[in-house]
Amino acid sequence: MESIWYKILGAIITVIVAFIVGLTYMGLSRKITARIQNRKGPPFYQNFIDALKLASKTSAIHHGFMQHIGPAFMMITSIMSVLVVPVLTGDQWFSNLNFKGDLIFLLYIMVFGPLGMALGAGQTGNPNSAIGVTRGLSQMVGFEIPWVMALVALMMQYKTASIVDLINIQQEQGVWLMFSSPFAFIAAVLAMLGMFRYSPFDIVGAPTELASGPVSENGGKYLFTLMSSNSIFAFAKLTLYVDLFLGGASNIVELLIKTFAIYLIPMLYGTVSPRYRTEQAIKYFWGWPLFFGFLALLYAAIF
Amino acid sequence: MINDKNSQKIVDIIQNWSRKHSIWVLAYGTGCGAIEIPPTMTSRYDAERLGVRGAATPRQADVLLITGYLTTKTLKRVIRVYEQMQDPKYVIGFGSCTINGGMYYDSYNTIKVLDKYLPVDVYINGCMPRPEAVLAGFGKLQQLIAEGKANGATKYKENLEWYRGNQKKIIPNWVMPEYNW
Amino acid sequence: MNTIILIFIIFLGGAILTFLAGMLKGILKEVLFLASVFVPVVLFFTNISIGQTFSFQAAGFAFQWGITPLSYVFALIVAGLGLMAAIYAVSAMRNKDNVSFFYFNYILTIMSMLGILFSRDLISFFIFWEIMTWSSYLMVVYQGKDVQTVGIKYFIFSAVGAYAMLMAIVVIYSLTGSMMIDSLIQSFPGFSFNMQLLIPILLLIGFGVKSALMPLHVWAPGAYSHAPMAYSSVFSGALSKMGIYGMVIVMVSLISHIPGGHWFREVIAWLGGITAVMGTLWAIKQDDAKKLLAYSSIGQLGYIIVGVGIGTPLAMMSGLFLAVMHALFKGTLFMVVGAIERQTGTSNLTEVTGLIRKMPWTFLAALFAIIALAGIPPLGGFISKWMLYESLIGSNHYLLVIVIFFSSTAAFLYCYKFLFGFFLGQEETEWSHVKEAPAMMVVPMLILAVSTFVLGVFPGLILNPINEAMQTLGYANTQGHLWELSIIFNEWGNQIAMQPIVYTIIGIFLFFLTFLTIKGYKETRYVTTKDISSSGEVPKEHENLTFSMNFMQPFFRAVEPLMRRQIDKYYTGFANGMEALFDFTRRIYTGNGQTYAMYVVIFVVLLLLFKNIIFG
Amino acid sequence: MNMQEIKENLITHVKANFPEAAEKEFDGNRLDFNVDKQCIPSILTYLKDRLGYIHLSHIACVDWLEEGEFEIIFIVWSPEEKMKVFIRTRIDREKPVMPNIDMIWRQANTYERELREMFGVEFIGLEAPDEFLLEDWGGPPPMRRDFDTEAYADDTFWHRPGREDALDVREEIIRRSREEIPDFAKKYSR
């Protein structure tokens, strides 16, 4: 029984680390964006202040049960994905649920939260929320295709669906998958642009156009839950990329460096790009990313 | 744990600190003052370094920034927006029009004194106030929040009938839902 | 008396008695109806064991009825869903005209489906198949809408399928001299190649029609949406599975023995994949929930066909598991639509909004079913999707897996549309009078919905009979190797353990639910859906702010080229051309006696002229 | 055709059909007609359908308080001839009733609503909600010249009392900027 409590403790620590790292990255992204725009920018811990403030709001409204539990659904997705993705390779404490799920499970648990959130947004009755949700779902259909192609290519090439196995393969071979399966990496990175919903793919929650879309009716602790869930989710996604393509990380510093390096890609791309409309975004994802996805599949089929 | 007085004080300090440094602004750009917001937020003056950030909807906002005159028609919406915001919340009156009507002092359709209708925490004078003044206004608000004096929302709640009476005086056809807390 | 024949006698007698009781007032017919569904189903669950048979001779053909492990899996669907939908139907069909006719057809359908599954010989298979066809046809036209288009279309397609099957049956009979399915399977490898190709194709046309395979699916949207919803849940949930049942037999026992049979199976799998994509895309476009579910059924059956078509152990397992799951969640969803239509009078997603607080239990059932449909863990739909993907990747169908994944992702769109359209959005005053459906409608829905959850946590419950069925089909035992009670493995040994995952999910959910619900210094309160931040505007009572027209428009702008052609139009064109042609042949009979006399003379002259050729 | 020819042509056409219309010529591309209010729909239809004045630019109202009349002005524009035509009509100020023309131009509806609200001019058969710009308006039509906006504002709204010392700072401002108070401004000095 002891081991289960250790596991639970490890899981809680993982989630807390993910929360902190995710918020810090978001803060850094605000800072970097500000510097690119020739501004001083907020301090890197600004997001923590925001989160604390949201948590200390003294009132919160909801429009019904579904909106009330929507953030909890979102949280399930974030925490489950951070628990399923191997955070530190070979560490017993933080192995969490690594062996209980695999890539396909991850793909599906990743849409659980957004769907719950979408239901919550629908419950608010705000048309902006519903519009944002339809855009988000449509865009998701766009970027999931190259993303899945990349994953399928990896799975086919290495005959495993387990992320741990993929890390082990990379460490045995000594070559990161981003070099040994370059096309899959490119397709996955292009899909990641959409997954992080930074500009140019941020029409889902366009603040001026849709009044921040799905979350437009959420304030206070709901927004706090969503914000922390987003940060955990971002960390999970970054870790997944690191695990899949950058050979995983065996200690926290390596993890931070690698995840931040990956994080810079959508962020920097976003700072210099204007916003796409939904169908433009879908067509974007079904252009070059899809092409690279096919190349990746071809590459996997040949090798 | 919250019942303890000292710890309550500490919690208050932390909360006020966070509120002070994270001001999400819902700019109600009715009048000409709205044009002063972009320079305040962008590179030259960069209000974001103070934690000031735009919010898209009243549900997420902390500060309601009323940038200019309010007609009876827009006042209705402003009241509605204010009531939809979550506690704690603050109002900044921006420009002369909100203070005494400014150049619209004899207009048949604009209100002259905003604080009769909404609890204003900070007024920023000027027609229009320049971004420096706006930043100063935010600074003042931050100071008030840190001291715990920015209690417009409480005032509004406590004196709701008075405010409501004033509002209903110029909005005779009152169809809005009641603000019930 | 033999239990098998007893079941059918009770069904048949019950159907007739119920029909006759319809002439009386009172609840006699309801009682009889429930009894004549309930008793045989209970008999089936208690007294029927695999391997038990019943044989007799009629019209020179040998008949044999009995249950096999494979048909047991499908019989579970039929019996379970049939019973639930029957309970639902009693309440749903109350105060409708001609209810006893509905009951009559309903019992006949359940009977014929069980009959199909019990049939060990082709002739009784076909007889039950046809009874199923016409009883379901009578249900499609039961409400009297679009009878001459939708009803006739359904029956023509069914008839074409059934006659293709009949042709295959008589050909088989002439080749083997026996109608037994087992003897067909035994002697099939000895047939000539042409026959080996012809017989499966003919049978697949028959089964493909019922399981709405791509070029043969055009009847399905109309038929599913025109039948009463209580029946549609059986129609889509169980009746379409009869096609799958046949397909499994054909795929595994026949096509595998053809030289190059795996290409055949590839083609079927790809057809299934295309079916899934097109079904899904059209489902997104529908504004009527019935049509949406109908197209969604087409898409889901496409998945099943992909699984059955690929035919690796994992794929077959996923196909059969999805067949069970589809019965559960699609049955639930059709019942939900029925309940909503009963309470509001319409099933249009753009009209009905904000029912979640009026019909919370219905919503709960719909939510479970939709999550299962979308394949999101931890519900059962996920298990089947997971197995399908893993098997496709494991067997190197990498393009097919992308196609399936696309359709499955796009399915989220209609899933959301369904839930949003009915339950979420603004609570309009127009629907403020709506009340929750009666308990007899809600309970079956909830039972089905909860069973999706149970099967999600313990997929082994249903994988066990599936495994037995697959062993009789010639697959190896997969227990402990591809699945355990609560763990599933892929072909490379990676596993998903559902129990810890589900416990974790529930734990996280409860934790954050408590956090969000906590009272005290955080005041949480409910406001109405009119109280939204719409730029300070106060929505008036009559103003409908719900966003429901052109719901997925941005998506359709992107996928428009795929949907420009409708296969239905080609069929309609063909039918119209045929009618015109036959109108021409009709004119041979001019109504003029002289012409007829001339025909006689021409006939004689021609015969005399060509007598040596004709009678030589 | 130069502008003058266009104008003459227009005048002959209009005169032929509406003999009572009194024209008034201006420099440039403008021409005025004074007509009776009963003629308004027919002359506008005529201009639109026959002479190519397809665009209604504006409907304006002038309050001739001293004469006890409102003057309603319809401005139409021909993109081909580049010519503005003003159709003017006078109506009684006490009972301001006008024929409705929003079946000729859909956009006339907006202008008519504005005139109805701001001047109290009634357009017969105008189908539109009562409120246009002024919500919850209780007073008289505010654009009429006999409407005292300052008194109304004093009645309706609070005024901040102003500075405690009640100095008229304008004198000081003028002194500093060495400007004279214009006549119109003196009128408003307290």
Next chain:
Amino acid sequence: MVGSPVLLIAIPLLAAFVIPLIGMIWKELVRIIPGLVLAYMLILSATLLYYVSQNGIIVETIAGWQPPWGINLVFSPLTGFLATLMSALGFLVWLFSYRFKRNVDFEPAKKYFIFLMLLIAGAIGIVITGDIFNQFVFIEITGISAYALTAFYTGRNSAEASFKYLMMGALASSFLLVAIAILYSQLGTLNMADIASKMHTMNPTYKIIALIFFITGIGIEAEIFPLNGWAPDAYTEAPGPVGAAFAGIVVKAGVYAIIRMIFTLFDIPSAYDFLIVIGLITLIVAETSALRQEKLKRMLAYSSIGQMGLVIVAFGIGTHEGVFAALFLMLNHAVIKPLLFFSGSSLVFNSKEKQIAEMNGLGKRMPLMAAFFSLGAFAIVGLPPFAGFWSKLSVLSAAANEGLLLIIVLILIVSVIEIVYYFRVVNRIFFQEYSREKSAAPHRPRVNALVAMFVLAIAILVIGFYPDAVTGILHNASKDLLNTDEYINNVLQLGQSLTR
């Protein structure tokens, strides 16, 4: 033995002549007597059939003249089966039309029953006679009474239809006469068995020509395309029960005549292929024509022609199974088509135009009739578990055994067409709104009609659920047809009749 086969012909003929005389005594007897006669015939033929199945065929001579010189009657399992079927149908037709036209005065009822008796006598005569010229005479008797019954309503259209029928019938008689003349001139005999035994001696050219004339002549009665121009008009214009009698009795007799020619008399193997081809053409043309019909009875007429085409195809297969299937089809057609005619004519009884479009929503007004019609429609398109399914299955099975896959495909395609037009009608009856202006007024049929339909419906269900009830008889009959040598021997040696 309850009687001799000759009574099957003699009694109805006698009744036909007696009816007008008895009618002078009591009008009601005109209606009753035919029923009694037909009931007696039914019992007689059924008993004889049973006897035959136990003891072998009966050959009855007329006036002591031995075959091949005299006229003889052959009561074999095949002919007995057909005779039983016809008398049974005749009885049901009588039952349905017992009060067929209410308030009808004495004259038409008298005529109607006279001609009905003649029709049945003629048809049974065609079937059980062993003499070719005698058969010709019976064909004429049947034909003439059929013309008269077609014109029963004495309207313009009826007269026209009757005239067409008459004209075609006259053509048929002449061709038939020519054929008989050729045979007689070549073989010097008119006895069928004798002809069959001597056929191999005949000049092939004459043989073929004789066959062609026979086919043409009888084909007109048997509704073979393109000789069936009379049929749609006659069916449409004749009263409903007469249509049933045509479909169930007259056509059956015609088909019997053809197959007797081809199976027994002529030894031309390619004639079987000809039967398949001509049957298929008949089937396809008739069913496709039926698709676009607007009148109910006309549609049923085409359907009837199509069914006969299918029967001929099945006979053309020529094997035991084929013949069995064909006989099964004939039986089912004789059971189902009268039900359709009876219920259909009741449904459109009150409509002027007898259009299908006038049947909208009648299912709610006349539920029983509509149910009977639907049952008939379900059965005739071959849906299990109704009667039609088994016969269709037998046909397909027989074709498959011979490897005739194309025939199977064609039959099934035509079946789909059949489904379309029958279900359109069923849909109209049940699932369209009744409109007072457009739909026909409901009509409540009398008890006797209901009983007739009920018997037919029961028969459909019985055959559907328990086909073994009839398959034994059919197997005997088909064995009998195929066994030409035994037929010749039996007739020429007077079969059982000598030992009786």
